[in-house]
Amino acid sequence: MYLLDTQQVMDLFGRNEEKPIFAWLETAKPTDTDLFVSVVSLGQIAHAIEAMNGGQRNQWRRLFQEGRRRIEELGSVIDIDGAIVDVWQSDLRGDHLADIDGAEEDYGEDDRLIIATAIARNYALVSEGDRVLTEIAERTTLTLIEP
Amino acid sequence: MAIAEKSNIKEPTGQGEGISLETLIDRLGPNAGIEFFNRIDQELRRGATIVGSTVRGSRGGFARAHTTGQAQFVTPGRTGSRDASEILSDSLVIMKMDDFEAVVKAAQKPFDWRQEFAPRAGLAAAASKPVLKRGSRGRRQLQA
Numbered sequence: 001m002y003l004l005d006t007q008q009v010m011d012l013f014g015r016n017e018e019k020p021i022f023a024w025l026e027t028a029k030p031t032d033t034d035l036f037v038s039v040v041s042l043g044q045i046a047h048a049i050e051a052m053n054g055g056q057r058n059q060w061r062r063l064f065q066e067g068r069r070r071i072e073e074l075g076s077v078i079d080i081d082g083a084i085v086d087v088w089q090s091d092l093r094g095d096h097l098a099d100i101d102g103a104e105e106d107y108g109e110d111d112r113l114i115i116a117t118a119i120a121r122n123y124a125l126v127s128e129g130d131r132v133l134t135e136i137a138e139r140t141t142l143t144l145i146e147p
Numbered sequence: 148m149a150i151a152e153k154s155n156i157k158e159p160t161g162q163g164e165g166i167s168l169e170t171l172i173d174r175l176g177p178n179a180g181i182e183f184f185n186r187i188d189q190e191l192r193r194g195a196t197i198v199g200s201t202v203r204g205s206r207g208g209f210a211r212a213h214t215t216g217q218a219q220f221v222t223p224g225r226t227g228s229r230d231a232s233e234i235l236s237d238s239l240v241i242m243k244m245d246d247f248e249a250v251v252k253a254a255q256k257p258f259d260w261r262q263e264f265a266p267r268a269g270l271a272a273a274a275s276k277p278v279l280k281r282g283s284r285g286r287r288q289l290q291a
Binding site for chain 1: 258260271276278
């Protein structure tokens, strides 16, 4: 089972097959019940779209609307529940990552909730990854896959 | 279990009766037809043909049908003067649920995320490729 990080969801919704996520899908071949998206990612993407300029924003609104509708139809959107909050609270929230250089600046609580979702559900997080995520994976049960 | 391939279909020798794999493929489609064929008890298969047991004979087949891959195929009445499609229509199958599930799944087109999110008429690929940079203090900021 896989959880797509926000950038991967955006690349998927963008339907640009040159993006690495499409090559990964070809290799991993997840079924319709293998791939999930956090509701937090949908919020992050909606926020990013509103910051775009006019023409770009209009196209992305439509791509987002269609992409969201499809993954909701497939039952692939994961809401935040108690188990996710428990992981976030005990391992990731606030000062828990203070000793990882860059985590405070780069990883907001919304990002941490996405990571907590992957850990709580025991799904592999499909993400471009970086040093902070690698360190989080080393200290938690997070499994990281770079497409 | 050997997988029957359509390319390997051979006429059974000396078997005038029964349901051929070809007939099954015509009725169920290639994937489901082959899957179904492979899940029929080996003892009921002659080459690429299923020769069903009789109703009486099938009574002893229930126990075998409990085992995956040994589904029983029962052909009621005399089959000699009937064509294959008629025999198939009247036949009965006793199969374990796991076998049935495998046949149904084989008939389904596999889900493809790439296909689901491919550009299509009225929904072209995005002209821009925004990168959501991990931002400061809880935000991801759009990189131009």
